[in-house]
Amino acid sequence: MLILIRAVIGRDLRLAMRRQADIVAAMFFFIIVVSLFPLGVGPEPDQLRKLAPGVLWVAALLATMLSLPRLFAEDHRDGTLEQLALAPQPLGLVVLGKVIAHWLVAGLPLVLLAPVLGIQFDLAGDALAVLTLSLLIGTPALSGIGAIGAALTLGVRGGGVLLSLLVLPLYIPVLIFGAGAVDATVSGLGPQAHLSLLGALALGGVFFAPWPTAAALRVALE
Amino acid sequence: MHWNSLADFLAMGSHGLYVWGSVAVMALLMLAEPTLLLQGRKRLIARLKRQYRAERSEARLKSQTNTGRSRD
Amino acid sequence: MSNRVINWFRYASPQTFYPLAGRLIPWFWALAAIFGVAGLTIGFLVAPTDAQQGEGYRIIFLHVPASWMSMFIYLVMAFWAAMGLAFNTRLSGMMASALAPTGALFAFLSLWTGALWGKPMWGTWWVWDARLTSELILLFLYIGFIALQAAIDDPRRADKAGAILALVGVVNIPIIYFSVKWWNTLHQGASVSLTKAPSMAALMLWGMLLCALACWMYSIAIALMRVRTIMLERERHTDWVRALLAEKE
Numbered sequence: 001m002l003i004l005i006r007a008v009i010g011r012d013l014r015l016a017m018r019r020q021a022d023i024v025a026a027m028f029f030f031i032i033v034v035s036l037f038p039l040g041v042g043p044e045p046d047q048l049r050k051l052a053p054g055v056l057w058v059a060a061l062l063a064t065m066l067s068l069p070r071l072f073a074e075d076h077r078d079g080t081l082e083q084l085a086l087a088p089q090p091l092g093l094v095v096l097g098k099v100i101a102h103w104l105v106a107g108l109p110l111v112l113l114a115p116v117l118g119i120q121f122d123l124a125g126d127a128l129a130v131l132t133l134s135l136l137i138g139t140p141a142l143s144g145i146g147a148i149g150a151a152l153t154l155g156v157r158g159g160g161v162l163l164s165l166l167v168l169p170l171y172i173p174v175l176i177f178g179a180g181a182v183d184a185t186v187s188g189l190g191p192q193a194h195l196s197l198l199g200a201l202a203l204g205g206v207f208f209a210p211w212p213t214a215a216a217l218r219v220a221l222e
Numbered sequence: 223m224h225w226n227s228l229a230d231f232l233a234m235g236s237h238g239l240y241v242w243g244s245v246a247v248m249a250l251l252m253l254a255e256p257t258l259l260l261q262g263r264k265r266l267i268a269r270l271k272r273q274y275r276a277e278r279s280e281a282r283l284k285s286q287t288n289t290g291r292s293r294d
Numbered sequence: 295m296s297n298r299v300i301n302w303f304r305y306a307s308p309q310t311f312y313p314l315a316g317r318l319i320p321w322f323w324a325l326a327a328i329f330g331v332a333g334l335t336i337g338f339l340v341a342p343t344d345a346q347q348g349e350g351y352r353i354i355f356l357h358v359p360a361s362w363m364s365m366f367i368y369l370v371m372a373f374w375a376a377m378g379l380a381f382n383t384r385l386s387g388m389m390a391s392a393l394a395p396t397g398a399l400f401a402f403l404s405l406w407t408g409a410l411w412g413k414p415m416w417g418t419w420w421v422w423d424a425r426l427t428s429e430l431i432l433l434f435l436y437i438g439f440i441a442l443q444a445a446i447d448d449p450r451r452a453d454k455a456g457a458i459l460a461l462v463g464v465v466n467i468p469i470i471y472f473s474v475k476w477w478n479t480l481h482q483g484a485s486v487s488l489t490k491a492p493s494m495a496a497l498m499l500w501g502m503l504l505c506a507l508a509c510w511m512y513s514i515a516i517a518l519m520r521v522r523t524i525m526l527e528r529e530r531h532t533d534w535v536r537a538l539l540a541e542k543e
Contacts, residue, residue, distance in 0.1 A: 148462055152455050156445045165441050166459060169434040170466050173473035180477060201469075212458050215379075219454040224340055231338075235349035237414050244353045244407040248360070251399060255516060263523045270530050271539055 004089050008097025009104070015074065016105045022070065027109050030063040034117045045122040052121035053131060053182035060110050060135060060178075061171050064142045065164045067106040071098060071150040072217065085221055095151075095210035095217070099143045107139030123182075130185040130195075137198045138178040144205030145170050151216035174201055306383045308525045309534045315518040322518065326511035333504030341497050350414045354498070357407035359506040360400045361425075363513055364432060367397035371439075372464035375457035385521075387453025388528070390460060391443050392520040396513050398436035404429050424478040428471045435463045449528050 016023060037055045038048055075081040084094050114135050118128045149167035153159040181194035225231040234241040337355035344351040371393045378386030408426055409419045420426070439459055446452035529535050 148458070152442060152459055153445070156442075158445055162441055162445050165434075166438040169431050169438065169470075170462070172431060173466075173469050176473045176477045197473075212462050216455060216458050219451055219458065222451060224342060234352065235343065237348060237350035240350055240410040240414050241352050244356050244410045247406055248356050248403050251403060252512065255396070255399060256519065259516065259519050259523065263519070263526075266523060266526055267539060270526065270535070273530075274536060274539065 012101035141205030
């Protein structure tokens with residue numbers, strides 16, 4: 001089982017390395033969206049500190065949206081997906097591997113960029129640490145839940161916009177607990193409650209979402 | 223009956239705009255939905271009938287040309 | 295027992311369900327009208343003025359039924375979706391797609407009446423109250439469902455994809471609701487919460503229940519009407535639709 005997942009992850013990572021431009025584009029999208037906010041609302045440090053968690057989290061959701069359509073599209077086009085669906089191994093495990101690979105390629109870079117962007121918003125050290133931690137815990141949930149939307153819109157016209165319409169409402173709890181963790185740190189409440197709920201969402205997203213995703217892929221392949 | 227006059231009823235204790243605004247939009251949409259459905263249904267039925275008629279006449283034409291050819 | 299099961303599946307075929315739905319629709323319209331007239335009479339003509347909210351509270355007779363129906367219809371939609379995935383009946387998918395627009399309509403009406411209620415009561419059209427926010431997200435979920443089904447040309451695939459989305463949504467709704475509620479309690483300082491409903495007189499409760507029943511019957515009537523249209527459209531190549539339309543000429 002683990003071997004299968006590892007093989008899928010390895011394969012997807014190799015494929016992603018061949019298309020590095022996509023990864024870099026999504027990262028720059030994240031950076032640009034975040035940097036636009038101070039220009040839109042003004043440079044007052046107090047206001048920026050208040051906005052930072054929400055802005056960074058919303059930008060992270062949008063940046064994830066950007067990379068989701070490619071999650072299954074390549075494999076669908078070259079027929080790999082059909083073979084995987086026919087294989088005796090459960091398709092859900094394959095999806096789990098792909099979700100993990102997607103997180104490594106699309107989620108982890110956001111986590112690494114977050115502290116730098118947080119400094120732009122004048123966040124203090126502990127808030128910066130919690131922001132990074134919340135993204136580290138929360139972004140796997142984004143990849144997991146997003147996979148359902150990616151599978152449902154596979155090969156559908158207008159897929160990209162439709163995907164965000166389907167997935168963004170489902171991201172709301174992640175956004176609330178992720179940004180809430182940072183808010184709670186700033187206001188002195190401590191982020192533990194938010195972070196543990198975020199962790200629960202991430203576990204749910206990563207381990208339950210692959211099954212409806214697999215079902216949706218089978219529907220798309222019919 | 224709770225109201226003394228029609229004017230009282232319409233004023234709704236100075237909240238008339240909000241109460242009747244809610245009633246009007248709800249009534250409008252709940253009448254519009256079945257109306258649109260009935261219209262859509264009529265259009266669909268008309269379209270299907272036209273389609274069936276076209277298919278029938280096409281089939282008739284084909285059978286005529288076929289029999290014509292066999293007579294040759 | 296086995297007899298009854300067979301009967302149920304007999305009605306699950308569009309060919310037999312179509313005339314049955316046609317016979318039922320007038321009855322549901324009649325019930326909707328009776329309940330609606332009774333509920334609105336009690337709500338708008340008989341019920342006393344509310345001590346705290348004055349006459350403005352009468353919006354409750356529209357707002358609460360609309361909110362209930364918007365949530366209930368999503369559950370029913372998810373039920374049909376699950377039936378469709380489990381038994382692979384054609385009717386289930388059609389029912390789910392027939393319900394979605396009406397659910398979205400009620401979600402919108404709930405937001406609209408909520409805003410018009412909020413303005414005189416709290417002095418603002420919109421508060422990020424947990425219930426209003428969840429209702430807004432519910433509207434987004436309906437729109438996602440409708441958009442997904444509209445984007446897929448093959449109706450069988452549209453049904454199944456929609457069913458998966460509806461089930462994912464129904465699992466998510468409680469999570470979304472509680473997260474929004476939690477977020478709301480942390481962020482909200484002064485604003486009034488909707489949960490403090492006015493202490494309700496029995497008469498008011500009756501008016502509200504009757505209005506909710508009217509909306510329920512309306513939804514059934516509308517869903518049956520829409521499902522009949524969907525059936526004609528999807529089954530247009532079958533003999534029974536041809537025979538049916540030939541009869542009408």
